[in-house]
Amino acid sequence: xxxxxxxxxxxxxxxxxxxxxxxxxxxxxxxxxxxxxxxxxxxxxxxxxxxxxxxxxxxxxxxxxxxxxxxxxxxxxxxxxxxxxxxxxxxxxxxxxxxxxxx
Amino acid sequence: xxxxxxxxxxxxxxxxxxxxxxxxxxxxxxxxxxxxxxxxxxxxxxxxxxxxxxxxxxxxxxxxxxxxxxxxxxxxxxxxxxxxxxxxxxxxxxxxxxxxxxxxxxxxxxxxxxxxxxxxxxxxxxxxxxxxxxxxxxxxxxxxxxxxxxxxxxxxxxxxxxxxxxxxxxxxxxxxxxxxxxxxxxxxxxxxxx
Numbered sequence: 001x002x003x004x005x006x007x008x009x010x011x012x013x014x015x016x017x018x019x020x021x022x023x024x025x026x027x028x029x030x031x032x033x034x035x036x037x038x039x040x041x042x043x044x045x046x047x048x049x050x051x052x053x054x055x056x057x058x059x060x061x062x063x064x065x066x067x068x069x070x071x072x073x074x075x076x077x078x079x080x081x082x083x084x085x086x087x088x089x090x091x092x093x094x095x096x097x098x099x100x101x102x103x
Numbered sequence: 104x105x106x107x108x109x110x111x112x113x114x115x116x117x118x119x120x121x122x123x124x125x126x127x128x129x130x131x132x133x134x135x136x137x138x139x140x141x142x143x144x145x146x147x148x149x150x151x152x153x154x155x156x157x158x159x160x161x162x163x164x165x166x167x168x169x170x171x172x173x174x175x176x177x178x179x180x181x182x183x184x185x186x187x188x189x190x191x192x193x194x195x196x197x198x199x200x201x202x203x204x205x206x207x208x209x210x211x212x213x214x215x216x217x218x219x220x221x222x223x224x225x226x227x228x229x230x231x232x233x234x235x236x237x238x239x240x241x242x243x244x245x246x247x248x249x250x251x252x253x254x255x256x257x258x259x260x261x262x263x264x265x266x267x268x269x270x271x272x273x274x275x276x277x278x279x280x281x282x283x284x285x286x287x288x289x290x291x292x293x294x295x296x297x
Contacts, residue, residue, distance in 0.1 A: 029257045031203050033230070046186070048258040065257055072252070076231050083250040085230060088257035 005044035005064045006091055013068060014038045014097040015089060020052075027055030030093045033075055034068075034085075038097050042067040042086060050090065064091040140180050144214040146285035149262055152177055152212065153288070154280035157267040166264065167191055174212050184211040188259045190251075190290075197248050198263045199237065199290035201229035202255040209260035213288055220289065230254055240291045253290075263290040270296040 007013055017036030020026045029051050045065045053060035065088055072083035123129050152173060156163035166173040170187030181187070187209055190198035202208065203226050208216035219225050228236050233250045237243070244250060253261050265287045271279060286292035 029204060031230075031254060031256060033203075045188075045259060051257065065259075069251075072233075072250070079232065080234060080246065080250070083233065083252075085252045085254060087254045088259060090257065 005066070007041045007044070007066060007094060007096070009041055009043045011041045012038060012097040013041055013066075013094040015068070016093050016095060018093075025056075027052055030089055031087065034070060034087055034089070037070055037075060039068040039070040039087075042069050045088065048090075050092075065089070066091065066094065068094070137183065141210050141215065144179070144211055146213050146283075146288055147280070148174075148177065148179055148214075149209070149212045149285075149288045150280040150283035151276070152262075153264055153283045154276040156264060157279055158276050163264075170212075170262065179211055181211055185258055185260050187212065188261045189264050190253055190261055191264045192266050192290075192293075194266070195248055196251055197244055197290065197293075198251050198253055198261075199229060199233050200253050200255060200261045200263060201226060203227070203230050204254075204256055207255040207260060209262045211260070212262060213285060217285065237291065240286070242292055262288050265290075265294050268294050268296045 015030065015034045015037055019035070020028060043066070045067055047062035047064050049060035050063045051060075068087055068089045070085045070087065071081075072079040072085055073081050075085060120131070120134070124131060152166060155177070156166045156173075162173065162176070165176065166189050170189045171181045171184070173189070174187055175181050190200070192198055202220075206216055206221040206226075208220060210216070225236070230252050233252050234244065237250070255261050265283065267279070268282060271282070282294040282296065284292060284294065287294045
């Protein structure tokens with residue numbers, strides 16, 4: 001990995017509430033249901049060529065990919081407390097979240 | 104089974120392949136090799152890896168830290184395959200793998216994904232109501248177990264390392280591997296001693 005990951009394991013992060021598909025053709029690996037939601041970094045998974053560029057045969061710089069953990073219940077307003085969803089999210093979709101999450 | 108390919112689809116594939124070869128993007132041999140590797144892969148590969156992890160602590164550590172190296176140690180060719188991550192089930196945590204965006208699946212160690220894995224129903228429901236989906240498969244997990252859905256959205260591929268079932272003390276890896284089904288490696292089932 002050429003650059004240090006911006007977020008460490010345990011960091012609270014918010015997925016950007018961004019909808020590039022409304023602005024034109026794109027290829028996005030960030031599922032809708034986590035956009036704007038807050039989760040916890042499980043660990044950085046390494047750096048991979050940005051699929052949003054690769055899909056259009058553009059030069060694709062490597063971006064750090066993270067495993068991010070979300071509580072299941074707040075995502076859907078249903079489900080069982082304590083259940084979780086873990087998603088691979090690229091760094092440019094994540095922003096630091098100021099509010100400390102309770103353990 | 105899928106319908107046989109239509110002649111116009113085959114003709115289109117031939118033209119695409121000829122264009123890729125002409126531009127030096129792939130060779131016929133590379134495509135044949137990848138196809139042969141995927142044809143050769145089956146859930147038995149994943150099952151052998153799990154059974155060895157149950158009986159060999161050093162291999163278990165390797166499997167959890169570097170799935171690709173662990174697969175290669177079992178003779179699987181991982182050339183060109185995405186990194187393999189392994190999700191360790193525990194008494195308090197059960198993993199369930201889904202790809203909500205398409206159908207990412209650890210083909211190198213499990214072979215081709217089953218049709219249900221690619222269905223809209225599984226992809227939309229597994230991430231939203233995993234306990235109901237598991238219950239429909241006959242797997243009722245107690246409330247004390249965290250269900251952790253793993254949405255395979257990007258560059259990794261994920262396989263579950265299930266817990267070794269009770270009543271298998273003293274079994275060797277070959278006998279154990281026979282208990283590990285494809286469904287257990289995705290997390291829609293758990294192995295049980297027959």
